[in-house]
Amino acid sequence: MAQEENSTGRNGLIGKIQEFNFNISDWTIYKARLDNYFEANNITGVKRRAIFLNMLDEDSYRLMFDQCSPVKPEQKSYEQLLEIFDKHFAPVHTPFAERIKFYESERGPEESPNEWVARVRRLAIQCEFDNHLETVLRDKFICGFGKGLVLDRLLEEKITIYLADAVKIANHKMAALSSFGCKNGQGQDGQQDENPVKQEVTQTTEASSASSELGCAARPLPDAIRDLVEQEINRLVDVGILTPVSFSEWATPVVPIIKKNGDIRLCADFKVTINPHIQVDQYPIPRIEDLFGRLQGREQFTKLELSQAYQQIAVDEPSKSS
Template sequence: MAVSSNVIYGGNLTFDHNAQEWRIFKERFEAMCFANDLTDTTDKAGTKRRSILLTTFVEETYRVAKDLVFPKTLNTIEYSTLLEKLDAHFESPKCSFAERYKFYKAEQRTGEDLGEWAARVRSLAQFCGFTTELDTALRDRFVLGLENAKEREKLFAESVDKLTFSKALHLAQATRSARQGLQATGSSRQAAAGIGGGEVFAVRASVSPSQPNNTNNSNNTRQACAICGYKNHTKDKCRYVNYSCKKCNTKGHLSRMCKMSDKKFNYIAEETDDIHEDLTM
């Protein structure tokens, strides 16, 4: 609906120079004017656009604009002249070398998504003065600034002559997705090999060497598993092979079988033994 119907698309815009960036607001304001068919053709004098712009200013910003056009007034100054004065005041000149320094020093932040990192690289390049070499600069900064070594390694294997910025982003996202999928599969397998999953070994009542039992003589002669201490399976079939010892933090045995321990277990644990205290991944 056009301005003539007293309804303005995007008419809730406001601008506070202390809290907002003039360049971003100006682009939004121009988009709003276009949506409402306010152009150099339909608003040749710019009076409507000037009036709408002034109504978006908070009081302090309005006062700044008023001072900028003095001795003229805001209601009489041309729209194009008003924009020029606001541009000159709110947009400080950029030093290309300083902007390039910030660009080349940028690195992906911890927890920053790949898409967000790519967008930040683009933003940092805005005032660097890159022309034909823009895509190459964007690609190089994106790749070299990646936080994850696996994603960086994948892109390092690509041909520098064929790898574009957009392709680098796509490959990095695909690598991350594949890695996360693999981790999820690995977690599922570990869970299946843990308590309540995978192959379950029988747990028999303990038999002390001083209390021989004819029915368990065969078990007493079997060597205890070096990982968990049970005698009902061999080391290569132990389901606790991926757990870590709580005493030495070494993966491959439980604390009950740790060489740092003063105790040695040469019997089959009872069903009531609580092995859960020894388990940690």
């Protein structure tokens, strides 16, 4: 149990100071509290050293004893003892590593604007933003809000808004929304349903009215790849791309392609079954010259690599029978 100096009362001292345990206490915070305690009670001179050493638990005192060796801690001044612990507990910070933590942080779902801005300030302590600190704090405070009505309201402000004003606006907006039962200050467009419905893009395959069902017999597979094809079919079923059926109006033979890494890409030969009968959307493919013309003068580009690109878009229910 940690020992404490008494609060204002029997001995007339103001406040209290807990025993220092370096395993659970933050030295920087403890030192600031200790200085305030001494100042509030007008404690000076050697009494500061005696009280400080007395408030160290056994492990902390042993650490101080070892740091002072070959002399004893009692032979050092109070200021010298503080300097010893300052050097020992000084955290090693690299500004860029701290900035990564700063920029990757986001406001928690239950965090109020005041709590969020306090955490933003704390994360910025070791980032060395210098003269840009207030601007960076303001930007992080605003951008750290999730999508919703509070963020929408903050985005209406001019770029010259001060951090204190942004915090005030966020508090007022969240209070107004909470009065209408909006959880965490988010409106309907910002709430996340416990069972969200994923938005899916589906492709409709329309066959001409004159077409009739067409099935094509399965093609023989080499024994060397038969197991690989079976494994790939099972995998596609497991991930929900293929659905097993006992009967289909259409039947298309598979075309297994062996990739460079030895895996199987499972394709289908639709040109002998449904392709001649579908109604194709006539959309002109852009010319490469037109595309390069649009990219002229641009500086940032994005390249998207889609695994199994032809399986990224699902077909709707009526088309699944095709």
